[in-house]
Amino acid sequence: xxxxxxxxxxxxxAVINSSIAGVYVGAKAxxxxxxxxxVHGIEGFLKDQIVDLDxxxxxxxxxxxxxxxxxAFLGTCRFxxxxxxxxxxxxxxxxxxxxxxxxxxxxxxxxxxxxxxxKMLSDYAQLHGKRQSFMGVPKTIDNDLPVxxxxxxxxxxxxxxxxxxxxxxxxxxxxxxxxxTIVVCEIMGRDAGWLTAAAALAKGEDCSGVxxxxxxxxxxxxxxxxxxxxxxxxxxSSVVMAVSEGLKLEDGRYACELGADxxxxxxxxxxxxxxxxxxxxxxxxxxxxxxxxRAIEFSTLQRAATHIASLTDINEAFTAGRMAAEAxxxxxxxxxxxxNRVNRRGELYRIEYSRFDIHQIANGVKEVPxxxxxxxxxxxxxxxxxxARPLIQGELYPFWxxxxxxxxxxxxxxxxxxxxx
Amino acid sequence: xxxxxxxxxxxxxAVINSSIAGVYVGAKAxxxxxxxxxVHGIEGFLKDQIVDLDxxxxxxxxxxxxxxxxxAFLGTCRFxxxxxxxxxxxxxxxxxxxxxxxxxxxxxxxxxxxxxxxKMLSDYAQLHGKRQSFMGVPKTIDNDLPVxxxxxxxxxxxxxxxxxxxxxxxxxxxxxxxxxTIVVCEIMGRDAGWLTAAAALAKGEDCSGVxxxxxxxxxxxxxxxxxxxxxxxxxxSSVVMAVSEGLKLEDGRYACELGADxxxxxxxxxxxxxxxxxxxxxxxxxxxxxxxxRAIEFSTLQRAATHIASLTDINEAFTAGRMAAEAxxxxxxxxxxxxNRVNRRGELYRIEYSRFDIHQIANGVKEVPxxxxxxxxxxxxxxxxxxARPLIQGELYPFWxxxxxxxxxxxxxxxxxxxxx
Numbered sequence: 001x002x003x004x005x006x007x008x009x010x011x012x013x014a015v016i017n018s019s020i021a022g023v024y025v026g027a028k029a030x031x032x033x034x035x036x037x038x039v040h041g042i043e044g045f046l047k048d049q050i051v052d053l054d055x056x057x058x059x060x061x062x063x064x065x066x067x068x069x070x071x072a073f074l075g076t077c078r079f080x081x082x083x084x085x086x087x088x089x090x091x092x093x094x095x096x097x098x099x100x101x102x103x104x105x106x107x108x109x110x111x112x113x114x115x116x117x118x119k120m121l122s123d124y125a126q127l128h129g130k131r132q133s134f135m136g137v138p139k140t141i142d143n144d145l146p147v148x149x150x151x152x153x154x155x156x157x158x159x160x161x162x163x164x165x166x167x168x169x170x171x172x173x174x175x176x177x178x179x180x181t182i183v184v185c186e187i188m189g190r191d192a193g194w195l196t197a198a199a200a201l202a203k204g205e206d207c208s209g210v211x212x213x214x215x216x217x218x219x220x221x222x223x224x225x226x227x228x229x230x231x232x233x234x235x236x237s238s239v240v241m242a243v244s245e246g247l248k249l250e251d252g253r254y255a256c257e258l259g260a261d262x263x264x265x266x267x268x269x270x271x272x273x274x275x276x277x278x279x280x281x282x283x284x285x286x287x288x289x290x291x292x293x294r295a296i297e298f299s300t301l302q303r304a305a306t307h308i309a310s311l312t313d314i315n316e317a318f319t320a321g322r323m324a325a326e327a328x329x330x331x332x333x334x335x336x337x338x339x340n341r342v343n344r345r346g347e348l349y350r351i352e353y354s355r356f357d358i359h360q361i362a363n364g365v366k367e368v369p370x371x372x373x374x375x376x377x378x379x380x381x382x383x384x385x386x387x388a389r390p391l392i393q394g395e396l397y398p399f400w401x402x403x404x405x406x407x408x409x410x411x412x413x414x415x416x417x418x419x420x421x
Numbered sequence: 422x423x424x425x426x427x428x429x430x431x432x433x434x435a436v437i438n439s440s441i442a443g444v445y446v447g448a449k450a451x452x453x454x455x456x457x458x459x460v461h462g463i464e465g466f467l468k469d470q471i472v473d474l475d476x477x478x479x480x481x482x483x484x485x486x487x488x489x490x491x492x493a494f495l496g497t498c499r500f501x502x503x504x505x506x507x508x509x510x511x512x513x514x515x516x517x518x519x520x521x522x523x524x525x526x527x528x529x530x531x532x533x534x535x536x537x538x539x540k541m542l543s544d545y546a547q548l549h550g551k552r553q554s555f556m557g558v559p560k561t562i563d564n565d566l567p568v569x570x571x572x573x574x575x576x577x578x579x580x581x582x583x584x585x586x587x588x589x590x591x592x593x594x595x596x597x598x599x600x601x602t603i604v605v606c607e608i609m610g611r612d613a614g615w616l617t618a619a620a621a622l623a624k625g626e627d628c629s630g631v632x633x634x635x636x637x638x639x640x641x642x643x644x645x646x647x648x649x650x651x652x653x654x655x656x657x658s659s660v661v662m663a664v665s666e667g668l669k670l671e672d673g674r675y676a677c678e679l680g681a682d683x684x685x686x687x688x689x690x691x692x693x694x695x696x697x698x699x700x701x702x703x704x705x706x707x708x709x710x711x712x713x714x715r716a717i718e719f720s721t722l723q724r725a726a727t728h729i730a731s732l733t734d735i736n737e738a739f740t741a742g743r744m745a746a747e748a749x750x751x752x753x754x755x756x757x758x759x760x761n762r763v764n765r766r767g768e769l770y771r772i773e774y775s776r777f778d779i780h781q782i783a784n785g786v787k788e789v790p791x792x793x794x795x796x797x798x799x800x801x802x803x804x805x806x807x808x809a810r811p812l813i814q815g816e817l818y819p820f821w822x823x824x825x826x827x828x829x830x831x832x833x834x835x836x837x838x839x840x841x842x
Contacts, residue, residue, distance in 0.1 A: 008595075012591075012592055012595050039597075040596075040597045044597075069591075070587075070588045070591050070592065071588070071591035071592045071594070071595045072595040075594075075595050075596070075597050076595045076596060076597075077596070077597075077598075078596075159824060159825070162824075162825055163728055163825055163826055164722060164726075166491075166825060166826065166828065167491045167492070167721075167722065167725035167726055167727065167728070168721055168722065168725060170433075170490075170491050170492035170725060170828060171433055171491065171492045171721045171724065171725040172721070173492070173496075173834070173835075173838060174429075174433050174492045174493040174496050174497045174834075175461075175496070175497060175498070175499075176460075176461045176496050176497075176498075176834065176837055176838045177498075183721075201824075201825065202825070204822075204823070204825070206827060206828045206829070206830050207828070208835070236838070236839075237838040237839075238838065279700070294720065294721070296718070296720045296721070296722070297717070297718070299715065299717045300588075300589055300592045300593070300604075300715070300717070301585060301588065301589065301717070301722075303592065304588035304589060304591060304592040305585075305588055306588065307584055307588070307729060308728060308729070310824065389823065389824065392824035392825070393823075393824045394824070395818075395821060397816075397818070400816060402625070402810065402814070403580060403583075403622075403731070403810065403813035403814045403815070404580070404583055404584055404587060404622065404623070404625070404813070405584055405587065406627060407587065407591060407627045407628070408627070409627050413594070413595075413597065414594075414629070416597055417594060417597045417657070417658040417659065418657075418658075
């Protein structure tokens, strides 16, 4: 292992920087001379925008601060690699820049779309007899990567969602009026309901929990939803529902398209940009029940709230990065690090790290099992709770400076963000 | 001091329970036999719904847990006392219940409207020669009570807002694309911009801060706002604006009424219920700039996030409660505890506690001084930062149980919330 480079891609998480730290520490331990970072992922690397991470991570305090820094320290991008043979200039630029800096391994931390980049680059290398290696490091709050038991980023987002819902429920319950305020909380997750399922974690001895959990894995029946809310509004003094942004109706439309605000934008990967599910639903609820209504979108807060990240998640994200470095040093390529849960149900939580062929992972989506969706499609099972509870354990407190969490900044990122006139 | 009772009223804060703890500890130290709590404020007390707090706060761990519990532990209400002489049954019910339980002092923790309740009760007592005392304990995230330097609840909400904005800005900056996503964060505060001003605290060595701060103390000029956003969108790779929910236009309408979703509901105090300012603005921004837009409402999260409360705020809220108890024991009535800042600018932060005539406080609103609003009405001054920074210092971590903050619950509140058929 000579020099290596790491990039971050897709939506940030609370712990993606812990994976950067893990790759850095692992690669250094495996003898890497330089560990570079791409500024804004592969898009920046195409323009040779890189930094030498030794400048930023040369002591343990800085690595500790990086673990406490939200969002993508190196910057991120949403860039889709072209089909091989169509626009090979993109590939040639990547390999040219790798050779220029004598980089033999490229690490990429991301979700489904980002793993497609790893797959394409390793395919291209194989096709053209290139010697460089490509390793994927899992990252997604959505928790929807195939093969791996779960994904770094999920535990922290789940901890944020459950903590915040406990607070929201408390707030709403304190009024105790006959006609309750009906709160609809909108949670991220386009195709998979893992994040919305995390709402179930709020329930406990000291919290009555949310009153309904609606995942995109089930067709959303608006009329039954409204019937339920209407019933609750007449029998409870607080109603809090958790809905996925990606809820779909029987006719194929998204639930957010029910509203007048329906947006129909598409990102570079062809995914519809969804927002407004909760806002669309509270209008219908208000009309039906006459109650006061409130929509709360957890928005980017749920992926950026490193101040309340799960220590388990941080440690696993770090180890995933370190394992990727060790695997690459051992000659592996075209793989992603995966987590295998080795304890049985009821036993103490334990995972083992391995790697898996990137072709089985890229562009795939792992949904919440149908058998874990219970009730009238409005709750999740004890199996889910057993699965998720270990992932939210532990805290790593911020470095507080002047009352606020301190973050590590990359000056090259700030510079690259200045728009050229 | 024989028996006393305390109630909570109005919108909850992250630290209103610390004031309950302070009254409890203070009243006990002053010899109170029983410290009762009203379930759902004066509204519950009218129905004689009270609890004996000895059952809940009989050891230091429980008091410590109460300080870490969000929202109103006793439940809250929004209840307006009728004019004296119009419906005196309400007053008679209060005094009857006080006499029934041999209660000589009533403490009420709340904001502007709640202090009106304290005023009316103490006026009624004076008018009718009643011997009971009435003390106000300040509480409001809005920070808009007159006379006092600041209000318990504000520091914690400000800490939440600044911490979350640092995370939101980080998240948005990580993309670094030419056409930025424009984020508009909507912050509470109907008539006073104190909370929105807290957005300024996010700026520092490691954060470029928000790009504009708009308080309700200034008429909101939509065209100038859009001009500014448009300019920023062409010169920055991330744009994050902070706006108050209470922004008003030149023609007297609220900014949220710009949208198709305009709501026009009024609460029992005659205040319009505002929401949707950010959503209304992002539509205009999207049309003007063609950029991707995102509205983030901090909603009830900003008043309920005890998991990131300010220790300074918690301690001051506790002391305000204790001081109210001591003042009542000394024979005072018809007052609210107030904070006086005694350090000069540049000196170490220090406050002294005193009390002030409730007539000068009830129903009043303290706005952000015009001289603290700078720039083109889109920023706040160094004076504001010097004022607010001490209030967000310090942390009191939750009691974490199974990965989530533990809260103290009042079983009578849960029981009272069951709607009678």
